[in-house]
Amino acid sequence: MSGPAPAAAPGGHDLTGTGVLYRLALRRDRIALPVWVYLGTAMVASTVFSFRKLYADEDSRRTFAAGIDGNGSLRALYGPVFDGSTTGGLTAWRMGVFGAVLAALMSTLLVVRHTRAEEEDGRLELVGAGAVGRRAPLAAALAAALTANAALAALVTAALLAAGQSAAGSLAFGLALGTAGLFFAAFAAVTAQLAETARAANGLAGAAVGAAFVVRAIGDAGTGTSWISWLSPIGWSEQVRAFGGNRWWALLLPLAGAALLAALARTLVARRDLGAGLLPQRPGPAAAPPALAGAAALARRLQRGPLLGWTLALAAAGAVFGGVAKGVVDLIGDNRQMAEVLARMGGQQGVLDAYLSSIATVFGMVAAVYAVQAVLRMRAEEVSGRAEPVLAGAVSRLRWAAGHLLFPLLGTALLLAAAGLAAGLAEGLALGRGTGEAVGRMLGAALVQLPAVWLTAAVALAGYALLPHLAAAGWTGFGVFVLVAWLGPILRLPQGVLDLSPFSHLPHLPGGRLDAAPLLWITALTALTAAVALAGLRRRDLG
Structure with a gap:
């Protein structure tokens, strides 16, 4: 009004x-x-x-x-x-x-x-x-x-x-x-x-x-x-x-x-x-198209714009960071100390692999920002009162939530895939190597970040579902995960502190060994956290 x-x-x-x-x-x-x-x-x-x-x-x-x-x-x-x-x-x-x-x-x-x-x-x-x-x-x-x-x-x-x-x-x-x-x-x-x-x-x-x-x-x-x-x-x-x-x-x-x-x-x-606002708003159609029928369709309409913007931004970032790969290698040269720092941040075989692994970790952390934002969109819908008329119909809370949660689940995979593809292509062109191999390596390095991103989203979901008035706790969890994984290796924090972040447990690709065990237990912890959160969402009062 x-x-x-x-x-x-x-x-x-x-x-x-x-x-x-x-x-x-x-x-x-x-x-x-x-x-x-x-x-x-x-x-x-x-x-x-x-x-x-x-x-x-x-x-x-x-x-x-x-x-x-x-x-x-x-x-x-x-x-x-x-x-x-x-x-x-x-x-x-x-x-x-x-x-x-x-x-x-x-x-x-x-x-x-x-x-x-x-x-x-x-x-x-x-x-x-x-x-x-x-x-x-x-x-x-x-x-x-x-x-x-x-x-x-x-x-x-x-x-x-x-x-x-x-x-x-x-x-x-x-x-x-x-x-x-x-x-x-x-x-x-x-x-x-x-x-x-x-x-x-x-x-x-x-x-x-x-x-x-x-x-x-x-x-x-x-x-x-x-x-x-x-x-x-x-x-x-x-x-x-x-x-x-x-x-x-x-x-x-x-x-x-x-x-x-x-x-x-x-x-x-x-x-x-x-x-x-002072900018003119384009009026919408008089009637909603069939594609907007249902809670999931509404969630897609609300979430598609941010997903597109984040995808383009991460693809551009991937192209930039992949394109400077040759410059990083030339700059570091034989500096063993700098190579050691990059290796501690991610990567085990060579300066180039260490650099690419570190930027793959950055892609994962940025995707986690999007994941938390997508989860907390439900809180915005609830506070604004728009969720209430949707849930007043024949739509369960779990069905409503599922429509929104597809984006932190599948949308983050799209973000990381776009970043990995762009970075691999730019790296291959910059170094004059085969782009096919470079794209494959960077795509795998980016997608291996998904379990940690999903766990960050699940923590945000738990904060929203169980403590709705403290929904910003999701950002607190993200901040802890990122700071520990990012600064912990540089500051040489104890291993017990490093273990607090799921990003610290991921395989260091490219260059490292792909170990499925941490990926599986992080995914299992994500599923458990999300299940507890959704159970809490079903039982609490809205608003």
């Missing part, structure tokens, strides 16, 4: 209630935000300590950096090295782009969740009936994003200082990540006014993040094209040149962009009805 936008809250100020909504936003995201911030900080901390161990002297660091300068594929993926003499400079190269992307995704999801998603679910209309200004939810969401990015910048700076890096470079790098997040938070505030649904708003913001990454990659990959990276907000973060000159003035670009976008979003709020 939508209606004319109120001019202001009682008292005449359109920011009335911002403080209360800001505290509410932080409380609602008291689990998700710390996980995002911790993930970004842990990635930087593990990278700087790894580089400090691998390249203990300046000569080895400069040799490593020189190899990157002549490798266009690695520059496209990570950017150029602005300071190859220090560990901090190598960390800024390795984590600058991906850290900015992480901050951008955290910020866009946060802002859309507390603006457009609140309107879509009808909660904002209820809140707006009280002493709350028209622009207060937007201001509160942006303030929450500012807090999250400030925390990320502070903790990243502290992690680099703890690793013995210079104060100026550490602060510049932390601020580069934080300001990138702020820019995309403001961009998401604009997309939340344009789109009528949270999914569309997140899609527009996510497309902008992807476009910024691609533009920056084009600018960094070639010679004489570095000016193109200045057209990308991700490139602005890179151009701060932390540890490589510390261009403090470059921080003004994302800050000025964030201010302009926030002002635009503030203006657009008052130019639309509550619950409506």
